[in-house]
Amino acid sequence: MKTLIKNGTVVNATGTAQADVLIDGETIAAVLAPGSSLLGFDVEQNVDTVIDAAGKYVIPGGVDAHTHMEMPFGGTNASDTFETGTRAAAWGGTTSIVDFIVQYPDQNILEQYQAWHEKAAGNCAIDYGFHQILSDVQDSSLTAMDELIAEGVTSFKLFMAYKGVFLSDDGQILRAFQKGASNGAMMMMHAENGAMIDVLVKQALEAGNTSPYYHGLTRPWQAEEEATHRAIMIANLTGAPLYVVHVSAKQAVEQIAAARDLGQNVFGETCPQYLYLSLEEQLGASSEEWGSFEGAKWVCSTPLRSKAEGHQHHMWQSLRTNDIQMVSTDHCPFCMKGQKDMGLNDFSKIPNGIGSVEHRMDLLYQGVVDGKISLPRWVELTSTTPARMFGMYGKKGVIQPGADGDVVVYDPNGHTSIGIGEGRTHHMNMDYSAWEGFEIDGHVDTVVSRGRVIVDGGDYVGSKGDGRYIKRGLSQYLI
Amino acid sequence: MKTLIKNGTVVNATGTAQADVLIDGETIAAVLAPGSSLLGFDVEQNVDTVIDAAGKYVIPGGVDAHTHMEMPFGGTNASDTFETGTRAAAWGGTTSIVDFIVQYPDQNILEQYQAWHEKAAGNCAIDYGFHQILSDVQDSSLTAMDELIAEGVTSFKLFMAYKGVFLSDDGQILRAFQKGASNGAMMMMHAENGAMIDVLVKQALEAGNTSPYYHGLTRPWQAEEEATHRAIMIANLTGAPLYVVHVSAKQAVEQIAAARDLGQNVFGETCPQYLYLSLEEQLGASSEEWGSFEGAKWVCSTPLRSKAEGHQHHMWQSLRTNDIQMVSTDHCPFCMKGQKDMGLNDFSKIPNGIGSVEHRMDLLYQGVVDGKISLPRWVELTSTTPARMFGMYGKKGVIQPGADGDVVVYDPNGHTSIGIGEGRTHHMNMDYSAWEGFEIDGHVDTVVSRGRVIVDGGDYVGSKGDGRYIKRGLSQYLI
Amino acid sequence: MKTLIKNGTVVNATGTAQADVLIDGETIAAVLAPGSSLLGFDVEQNVDTVIDAAGKYVIPGGVDAHTHMEMPFGGTNASDTFETGTRAAAWGGTTSIVDFIVQYPDQNILEQYQAWHEKAAGNCAIDYGFHQILSDVQDSSLTAMDELIAEGVTSFKLFMAYKGVFLSDDGQILRAFQKGASNGAMMMMHAENGAMIDVLVKQALEAGNTSPYYHGLTRPWQAEEEATHRAIMIANLTGAPLYVVHVSAKQAVEQIAAARDLGQNVFGETCPQYLYLSLEEQLGASSEEWGSFEGAKWVCSTPLRSKAEGHQHHMWQSLRTNDIQMVSTDHCPFCMKGQKDMGLNDFSKIPNGIGSVEHRMDLLYQGVVDGKISLPRWVELTSTTPARMFGMYGKKGVIQPGADGDVVVYDPNGHTSIGIGEGRTHHMNMDYSAWEGFEIDGHVDTVVSRGRVIVDGGDYVGSKGDGRYIKRGLSQYLI
Amino acid sequence: MKTLIKNGTVVNATGTAQADVLIDGETIAAVLAPGSSLLGFDVEQNVDTVIDAAGKYVIPGGVDAHTHMEMPFGGTNASDTFETGTRAAAWGGTTSIVDFIVQYPDQNILEQYQAWHEKAAGNCAIDYGFHQILSDVQDSSLTAMDELIAEGVTSFKLFMAYKGVFLSDDGQILRAFQKGASNGAMMMMHAENGAMIDVLVKQALEAGNTSPYYHGLTRPWQAEEEATHRAIMIANLTGAPLYVVHVSAKQAVEQIAAARDLGQNVFGETCPQYLYLSLEEQLGASSEEWGSFEGAKWVCSTPLRSKAEGHQHHMWQSLRTNDIQMVSTDHCPFCMKGQKDMGLNDFSKIPNGIGSVEHRMDLLYQGVVDGKISLPRWVELTSTTPARMFGMYGKKGVIQPGADGDVVVYDPNGHTSIGIGEGRTHHMNMDYSAWEGFEIDGHVDTVVSRGRVIVDGGDYVGSKGDGRYIKRGLSQYLI
């Protein structure tokens, strides 16, 4: 299968080019000056498919480095399976995800690694890699890290919250980071001070404050800032590279920025929800259907932050200044009925998570339209840096020969209305959209995954199992 | 003329690719997966020249955005003409320079613009653009800015030192920056507090401290930090983008970093001399031939800084953290005999400048070898960011279809010994080398400029006049 | 004359004491445990006057270290003479001022010193010292500094604004600071970038923006922050102690705080107007009488800052954190009719200044009532630190044996309504009050100056000429 | 008993006065102008004792707010009892201590409070107050806080290290701080990340690194900086005032300074050992007697820091800038034989502590001689601020009527040689001196405690039981 994407504007992380892209089989074979011939050879006549991208952007497929497909959590599972979730991702122009293998304290991480392969294999619409969660870090887990790195799982997530479930204490974190410093793994951190939060949650519930809004109030910015700083210091002591997931508080960003200015390998990811949504408007929302429980739709951790305090504004700025390096979704959807409503009378029982894997590319593109980020920065934040950060660059995150044929044709003159309402777009397995009513001045027209067109004119034309496992290398982004 | 550079490792600002590069005429026509055929078409058989880059790096030609060829200064001229200087640049893998059109207070900048065209036209080995110096900013100069932008001169340099020669006062700077904020020009600043320095120089000379070492002592870091901060504040007030040239003091870097963290468009360039050389070792050197006047070889402004204070170390770190965004040379050579020796008895009469245009790519590559920067960062600092910063990206600074055929084949297994001593390399028109004895674990093998091989296996094979004027656009790097 | 102030709460900079204060002649003779006897000796029976301060605060008389009595400026004189101004000060609980000897560029500072003595001698209600203004610093002025220090003028003010009137360039400042570093003088700075301001003023007037509000807009915080930083760097280079007068911008405070945290002897004073008044509410005010020229009442430099930007809030905080060390008034009153109205059609012609010398103690006490500063901090900010900063401590700024008998009895249960309206208090020689309508939950009951009661129950009972010259020593506050 | 201290220079926190001090009974009755009469009344003839302090400093008795007399720790007790320790303190010019009531996890704090009263009562040479240690904070402890405050124990110390012994987790700390925010207690913190340290200690011992030097290496600055920041954030969230004990790392100081600059009530204490002693010189020392175990003499926590990293230098600077507010000793002595030697083969078994209660006033006075702090700052750091910080001001920390008659006559022309060697001074119950060979250019001549001379010409003339319990109020130092 040979495909030529012609006449488009190729966008990469440093700028644009008027160029055609030739994909041969699963791989990009050439990037060519526009026109039908190379040294007299008529390229267009020698391919199977020609996609005309005139007036459109041709970008490397999106890389979403933080998803939780069918994640078991709090007695239920995230509502998107690898099948439904990756299909929705494809619709939105994302051609790679890195999902999290869960380990609970009594589980063996190598077995979990196998289990996650079984969940994903044959089900995915797009390519997928894995991070490994290390819960309550044990010696056996540290030993297994090296094996997993050999298998292409080169990043390990620890938690400073969720006692008894995920939490590792600072001694455990220190030991894991020492290991990471020696084997080159990227150490990822859920940076919230769980001990503080647990007290605040208990106090809120005892005071009868049970609505979703209190989810936000009981996870204050101080808890995030503190844990972020602590993780940075442990990384500083050990020399491990550190990647802080789902950064939402501006004060946490300042901690990351300060460490980076001193030359430490510290990185931060934010998510679309922390750029657009807020404590006041979403967590504090009410509706006819749900009353003040409406806010449950946006219960995730770290929580949405106060707009009055300016976190969202600061987060966009951080994307410009590179104090935050990339945007993932932390996609972890739950339905309101049968899942979120487990916490109707107790916000702490609401499964944590928002579904966004489908909309990340669009939501960030709107930042380009709104003048908040540049066009190349869009590609850098959503594709190139994620690929570099997690050892996939060369195959993913860039349009160049030898790269996988993961290409998106994005139409800046198109339009996307998000939501489950009529005339809107939503393909994730949820009974609501966290992004209902968001309007995007752009549109994902065509998605090519390893050389195969899987979305065409907005229609999904791929098959379950198109996606393959990405065996990742070590981070290519260290400073 | 069709050239194929095959089997090399193409390095760009975000990573590497195993790819062949096809240049057709003056322009890159394609970047291709390695191998002799494209969809069965034998590329190699259809080109005029094949360069085998196996085991070597294929990089976009270097862009040196700060040179002063044959600059008139202090009654003499910089010793490299456009001819000798650009040829030396070519030898070192640099295929574009941006030189400074000088205006002295009584001169008209449009006439100066023409005069510089006359100096350069037909003499250059590589492509060249111009920045415009604005001395003692007048209304007529502000008006002329728009015309020059239309001519491709989109950046304007002001001085906070050199009273009566170049200096503009803060009111003049403010007005120029207002203009820059409205027309999109990049405002460049020589940031040293001249009034402070003039007093210190006078006092040093009165005290009989006449040797080159006092050049350093009379331009203390406080004078640079102060002016940098002041320029940042004026830029903040007006909204103009600011580019600080030849940053050498770590405290100045901190000012730039602080402004950037707040989202201001402030940028900084450093030079190889501030990464490798020091007040103690070079400015304070003596020799049999010159005694303590030996230090005159390294008299430049801003001056070399104290190693004991750690400036050099911090400057490398800034390159990693992107607190400093690029590396130019501030190439401005003078011979010891007949030029530098004008200051034998008075350091303030020593023409200011160091010649480095030939060695920038090598000296920075050594930073890769030494583990101070990554391979892609090398290309970003020396080529991609300079091109973006000054409106040349797309044509310069990147290997992609449509770009000028400016390509360097760099051999990581080669070696370069710098200097005028036997067996060493030095092509600049100077009677000494500021880099005598520096050893580089790499070598510029082949240099292609707009499709023409001008350096081949270390030999210069180009012609005077190969280089053309680069009509630049506005900066493509604003955050 | 022997006076006993009994039963009061003595407040000093570190706390309070229940104690009686005995003044013998001009000097405090003892601070005693309350009660009528000392070792059986009946003190009360052996004094001439007994003041009962039960339920009241007994504090060292206020020290206002920044006033401009009858200052010649812009063709007129500040409307308070030494007589009227110091009498108003007395009413308000201030018993010492330090006024500024003006030097214009063509004047000799020793002659000016004599001239100021003549203005003040025999006219003052309270004690007075002098700072010397150095305009356009010349060699002769530097030489004269030592003589003036011997005369008790140990602090010298320079200006970074008012070109042709007061301004010194950075070279002049550097030389003056070198002198200060060697002779121990405190270097004071009016820190605003005059060159920037001059351009902005000219542009505003050309655009027809002539009302007082534009006085504020044309002196933006960037001009103050910049000059503050510049002065700090020159002080850093020379080693001179630096005292920044009338700090109003929060960003300028941050510069001072940063320097202090590094151990540099940098100090800042603010004034009541920067704590309470704002660009929006006062400079932007209009009235029936004056229309938009109403704002002229509050034209002073540095200007009132924007409340929306939070400067006032930050300034109070700085008083708590000791990032700002003391509060003076910069008392420089002008009448609306015949003085301020010189600028009816051109804000730049409005004489700069506000009259507050009478109200400083009250306005700061209100900060105690409002919980913004503590009671001891009130005394420290208004009396103890000013005395230490400017070499008067021991005689002024403290209640202890050997100190001058400058004592104020302040009633926390009293009330003061400020203004020229009926039932209000205002004794300064102005045709309006800048503080009209301010209500203070406290009252100056009794003021004793060198042992003499000069204000009694709110009535002025002193005489012209009570006040004497204070021959000051070097600063006692250096860190 | 009536005592007159005449002709001395009284030093307080803001400056000096030539004044006589009259003590009547236990209380200061008056501070008087020097000379033998008050209004004709001959004071000197009416007192029992006259102390001539001509040429000497008269200062408020030292307040050491951090001691551990006979503290039970690791199976032994600190070697100074309340008797021996307070007597040594008296010798050194300290007239008040605040000691720590220890609670171990299973103990009731009210019972402990009683137990400590029993240890101290009738044994102390000087006055003493108590802080309460809260170990592993329980509900019952929080409730008891209010009772203890009523008893004069108004400050509570928590630990972030020593798991199973003292450590509270962040949730416990949060709850205690909430309590402190509501009842006004000062929350004290031992800020070291115990979890990190425990891992490092275990690893060091497993690697055979058992000498005292490793005590320092296994408690790196990152562990202190991290915990300091964490405590600040919990204080920020709750609004509690925070006092960080024994700050030794410059990075921890920076955290404290940053919080203070934002107006948060955060305070820090350092100790003489962190000003003078270092990792390299003391912890890393060896001797003939002890070999590398010599370093055990200086095993304390936080540990001595690296001189090469500049902590000691920075700590002195922090005393000048008030980023650190006071100096205590953390007096906790152990003998080498029978106590420290428990850790001969395992540094982690060495009882932690240094004995300094006798030398604090002298060691800090040497800072005055060396030009590191001013004379008033000496008194502020060692007496006035400790008294204010812990609710004793008015009675302690100042020479003013109504204050306890705690006065020290200090001779700047005297000399003190510290140590157990011949001709040296050492009265603490230890078999070595941590300060052997330190020479002080000053001498404690006379110590008066509540009106009673207890040290006279260097001889202890007091009695066991002179000291009384200090019932403290809430902090008087909050900003």
Ligand SMILES: [Zn+2]
């Ligand atoms: Zn998470």
Ligand SMILES: [Zn+2]
């Ligand atoms: Zn997640």
Ligand SMILES: [Zn+2]
């Ligand atoms: Zn930064």
Ligand SMILES: [Zn+2]
């Ligand atoms: Zn230059």
Ligand SMILES: [Zn+2]
């Ligand atoms: Zn002024």
Ligand SMILES: [Zn+2]
């Ligand atoms: Zn003034």
Ligand SMILES: [Zn+2]
């Ligand atoms: Zn500070």
Ligand SMILES: [Zn+2]
């Ligand atoms: Zn302790």
